[in-house]
Amino acid sequence: MNGMTGIYRHNARPTSAVRWQHLLFVKGEMTISCGVERRGDGTYAATLFPLWSPVDQVTEIFTDPAEASRWHARMAQRLQEAGWLLHGAGLVTTAA
Numbered sequence: 001m002n003g004m005t006g007i008y009r010h011n012a013r014p015t016s017a018v019r020w021q022h023l024l025f026v027k028g029e030m031t032i033s034c035g036v037e038r039r040g041d042g043t044y045a046a047t048l049f050p051l052w053s054p055v056d057q058v059t060e061i062f063t064d065p066a067e068a069s070r071w072h073a074r075m076a077q078r079l080q081e082a083g084w085l086l087h088g089a090g091l092v093t094t095a096a
Contacts, residue, residue, distance in 0.1 A: 021069075023076055025084035034079065036072045044068035048075055 020037040033049040046068045047059040062068040080086065 021072065023086060024088040025079050026087045027084045034072065034075050036068045046071045
């Protein structure tokens, strides 16, 4: 996914409870993370994170969880249509 633009950085706050839907896609030697995280301020951060190029991370912030979920589903569909294979998926409920 070359050509991705935009980086959103926020200061992480220590927390024990995290709600994060995570999908991991692979294509050849490349891996990309597609996730939605419920943040402490009540917003939802939807992120595409190419592991080979962290500076190309793209994050959009939503106040409506349904909108964040739709964005996440569209990105997952676009990745699969572009030949990316879903390697793993899950809901993260506690911080590491």
